[in-house]
């Protein structure tokens with residue numbers, strides 16, 4: 230695997246996002262993100278994008294999550310990707326996908342564009358909307374990120390239709406949350422390790438107590454699982470339209486596994502931090518509150534677990550789960 | 564990034580074909596083996612089956628051709644092992660030899676040891692035992708009491724090993740023992756290659772909680788070893804045994820031990836509504852999908868010549884938790900009254916095997932210590 234683009238993207242994302250964590254959308258930072266071209270990364274060059282692989286394109290999302298940055302970067306990447314699939318031009322400014330109906334839209338009030346999706350007999354209808362401030366009914370998730378509901382009365386006129394099962398796009402959003410969880414658990418691990426190395430009790434650093442070491446070891450195993458879960462889904466996303474089954478299954482598994490990891494990681498991280506981690510002043514809660522939000526957003530564990538369970542039980546009799554599992558493995562491009 | 568990374572592996576067309584070959588072979592070879600027997604998997608001993616695998620080139624896969632091996636990489640081997648375990652094939656006969664003794668001999672053995680032993684391992688006709696643990700020496704391997712004392716023409720071995728899996732069928736045992744006194748806690752150890760047909764060796768069965776006989780107590784009473792029984796360098800035993808453990812800890816046997824129960828559960832669920840327990844089932848599948856990719860990633864790193872000790876410990880810790888959760892999930896998902904006799908037999912077998920999953924090859928707490936060290940905490 231040629232990692233040079235990936236490393237380059239990570240490096241520039243690190244430069245942009247370090248020390249920019251917060252709970253409010255930051256327009257100046259968004260401008261810098263557009264400058265870097267991140268929101269167009271998935272689109273081919275003839276569509277005005279950069280033709281990056283999903284792994285490369287979602288790398289900045291992971292870095293942003295690790296720094297606790299509040300931006301709809303992944304949302305905009307996916308919105309542009311849908312526009313590309315619908316043969317529509319990419320948009321400038323923050324954007325997000327939104328399902329027709331009363332669903333919460335990430336960063337709603339800060340978006341310039343909403344790419345609305347609606348299941349119709351003719352396929353999945355795509356409408357490009359530019360809501361005004363008063364069209365949003367504001368709400369926040371546990372981390373204080375905007376999760377607003379669109380209140381447009383009239384049904385939007387479709388701008389295009391795409392031949393894509395709705396579950397593929399729902400899975401793409403679930404994948405995005407898994408990527409964010411993965412970036413965040415890594416940052417939580419770092420915060421915990423540093424804190425436990427510095428904080429002393431009973432005459433030695435917390436990290437020298439075996440009970441703490443084992444807690445951190447468990448946290449690390451869960452963090453690694455979340456990372457692999459996200460990687461697996463992102464790698465399958467490259468062929469989400471042509472081979473939707475492996476992608477949807479990988480994304481479902483990624484969301485379930487990352488959510489499970491988020492639960493353990495946030496709980497251990499607060500435990501090893503003691504009271505300071507429970508304070509407003511200390512930055513841990515910025516990360517853990519996001520973990521608690523993201524594990525439920527875009528399909529909870531129960532939702533995607535049901536998808537996997539239904540799939541497993543529905544496999545033809547005489548057939549087994551095993552070949553179906555290995556069929557999801559990443560394959561060399563032919 | 565703070566946490567160790569697990570670069571994903573990409574499957575090649577040749578590897579997909581390899582899986583298919585295995586499946587065709589196994590469908591035929593295991594056609595008459597009931598699920599309750601397949602659930603034994605890693606303790607199921609069948610020398611003919613191992614020889615058949617050897618004939619097809621599926622043992623000693625990563626060994627060089629010069630030693631009867633097949634010059635394939637660790638990912639190919641991982642694929643074969645996964646297919647064997649997923650099918651519940653009886654792999655115990657060749658298991659230890661293929662997984663850890665062969666790479667150990669390849670790395671540290673003399674040319675003579677390689678030439679005489681490795682081709683037989685690849686043929687599936689030479690079986691090994693691991694001689695590490697003793698009655699008073701488990702996790703703390705440096706407390707080993709077994710001794711090999713130098714004589715004019717070799718060594719004389721005394722001591723008793725315990726929990727020796729298939730010691731009663733092994734042709735050789737790699738015995739970790741003391742060869743000299745040392746001030747260094749990890750110094751003065753060596754590994755010796757013990758021919759199990761030598762006089763002075765007594766193998767006594769130890770039954771497990773299900774009444775199964777796989778492990779043993781093996782005593783060495785003044786066993787005269789020739790000087791060419793030394794494996795690797797005298798005094799280097801500690802470093803060697805640690806690298807042997809890395810092989811022992813890295814394979815799919817660390818998360819697929821309960822796999823036959825998953826397939827049995829799904830077979831029965833086709834007739835039973837899963838109801839609200841679907842979440843448990845879906846979560847189990849998600850964990851399995853991710854573990855497979857993690858384990859494949861470790862194999863990929865082995866194939867590139869790395870020694871992913873930390874990554875292997877992470878997969879083994881997560882894998883053992885998973886294997887042990889499978890029967891617990893199964894009993895929530897499928898109520899007893901719906902179970903059929905074959906399912907019930909498989910369930911019991913896995914349930915009673917489960918406690919060992921977080922002991923063998925390094926107990927959970929020891930692995931977590933290794934992970935903590937990898938994180939720079941100790």
Ligand SMILES: Cc1cc2nc3c(=O)[nH]c(=O)nc-3n(C[C@H](O)[C@H](O)[C@H](O)COP(=O)(O)OP(=O)(O)OC[C@H]3O[C@@H](n4cnc5c(N)ncnc54)[C@H](O)[C@@H]3O)c2cc1C
Pocket residue numbers: 692693694695696697700701702703725726727728729778919922923924925926927928929
């Ligand atoms: C099915 C099976 C097959 C086996 N096959 C073989 C074989 O073929 N060859 C062989 O040599 N051995 C074999 N073993 C033995 C295995 O390697 C040991 O069981 C293992 O190393 C643990 O040692 P122990 O059982 O003596 O437990 P102990 O070391 O006594 O540990 C008991 C408990 O204390 C914990 N503990 C120990 N030290 C610490 C510490 N420092 N900090 C925190 N917790 C600690 C352990 O994690 C464990 O939970 C086998 C075991 C099983 C179950």
